[in-house]
Amino acid sequence: MRGLKYQMKSVLRDKFCLMTFLLPILVAVALHFMGSIDMSSLGELHFGVLENDLSPQTVTWLERYGPVTAYGTQEELTAAINEPSTNVIGVGADSDSLKTAISGDELDIFRQAAATLPSLYEQREAAGQAEIQTLERPDIMESLQGIFIPAVLIVAMFMGCTFNAMNIISEKEDGVAFVNEILPQTPSQYILQKVVVGFLFGSLSSVVTACICFRLSLQNFGLMLALIVLSSFVAALIGLFIGKFSEGLMIGVVYIKIVMLLFLAVPLVCALIGVSGPLAAVCNIIPSQPAFEGIMALSAGSMGTAMKDTGILAIHCIVWFALYVLISTRRKKQAV
């Protein structure tokens, strides 16, 4: 217990550590309030026209499909069409029809839209009369944000790993690691002390992040808490591994980056592509995958999957912990 007090003291003195834990909370707040950024214009059609070239009726007709920008000269219009970041389609009058111009580097969907625009114009009278039936389905944008938030949560849980790794590496560099080896304490005591600090702060920052991002019922909150606690514990353990295996700060940073990338990429790719079957089971080797899946399942309201993922995470905790104790006792024996 006393050792833990010293650990806490060293953490609280380190402003940098405290700020790393605050970072995911900041991002969560930003995400919460920046939900207003309008991403829906991404797939929209944009039209560029020459001033006074098209009749006002035609421009109004074009505006049904997407924003229309008027340019003063042909050069400006050409530059706007060629601008690589947008997909502007140039539209000009061609006797009583339209002609279109594109840059040639657009995706097929925009190219096809440009090619068919003149015939859409010719049939504009008939098109307005058809009946349109829209089917219901969940909003795409919401599901995108639903992926963002678990990703931030995973980063928050991951902070315990970063913190522990940094802590151990800097102890190594300062020579405190040698002092630790001769202290009268068992390896598991040492491990617990080290894990607890990263774990406490990691779960604290995840809980705050979760509270900002989710509105959960009490029962769901219990499961979410279990998920957070378990995955923060695994992350803190992995931090110990990184600390053990990296010799210098620089190498440690590279390891942390690689692990972080893996932690984020595996669940994101799985969620976006929709991996299933044996491959999905293999992905569970990365501890962030069950955590991510569990959070997604909780926000969708399916308790069964969340329970299963909590179980997988618990197994992760036990296996990683046993592995670490095994390695460190073996090393200690070798050293003696």
Add this chain to the structure above:
Amino acid sequence: MGKGFCALFKKDCRMLASGKFFLMAIGFLALYTAYVNLGYIRFMQMAPYNVYLYDPAETQASKSALVQAVPSIEAMDTALLADANGVGLDASAGDVRVVLYPGAEHIDQHRADYALSLLQPSVSLSPEVLGTNTPEQKARKEITCELLFFELAAVGFLGIAAVLFKEKGMGVIRVHAILPLRKDLFLLSKLAVFLLSDLGFAVLLTLLNTGLADGTAVLPAVLFQTAILSLMMALVGLLCALLLKDFRQFTLAYLVIAIFAATPVFLSANTSVKFDWINWHPFYHVYMGLKNAYFGTAISPVYYAGAVGTIMLLFLAVRLAFHREIGKEG
């Protein structure tokens, strides 16, 4: 002077090599190249909307070849569920009815009208092509530009700072205070090493990912922009190393730069999401310089003047900080 510079330059190169800086750069080069050639190019495809027609009485004789006929209304539902961007046309009740999953309002309108237009006979005029790039060339140039910027501004920057903090920790900076060399040589040799390694990286990345012919055509302009960015980042890295206490403090500064500085730039420069304030973002202009170089667009002289001014200012600031650091010793 020349001899002193050579000695410093050699020492810096050795230090980078022993700090695995070059190894890391090569590793990232391999990673980026694999990502572009195996992943990105395949993901960046978006076919036109599929149109499904249920027409049991065969009333639509003049439909285009792009329309896919489905045997029943259930088959249409399944097809639409799997392909939510697709549009269904139901001609079983005489008048054609459009069935679709809603997205953005304008796009829905276009999807519906597009699907209906495919039922009418019409000559599809191919649009006039004004640009010179194919979609693949554009995708390659765009992603190469992003990766190069990311590497120089984020990964390389981290490496620079790591090396400098190591020197600072070992006391090398203070040793320079008593060396019989001009003080600026220390800064210049650092800049030269990082500049050369960044230029080498830019050449390899560009040639490997945009193709030999396209790559060589844009290379001179790209190298020029790389030099500007590399000098700026090396100077900022030096400044951080001189002002901040240790590497851990730096990692935080770095995180802030990576997240809050780079994300809006990428969003604004590559998509049609435009922020009003983006013109005040210094990284935006540097990124656009690099991007314009890749796409062969003209760059305004104001930008060059600004870049040269920024580099001079940064250099002066670094020089000041360096002399202060040396002064602590004396």
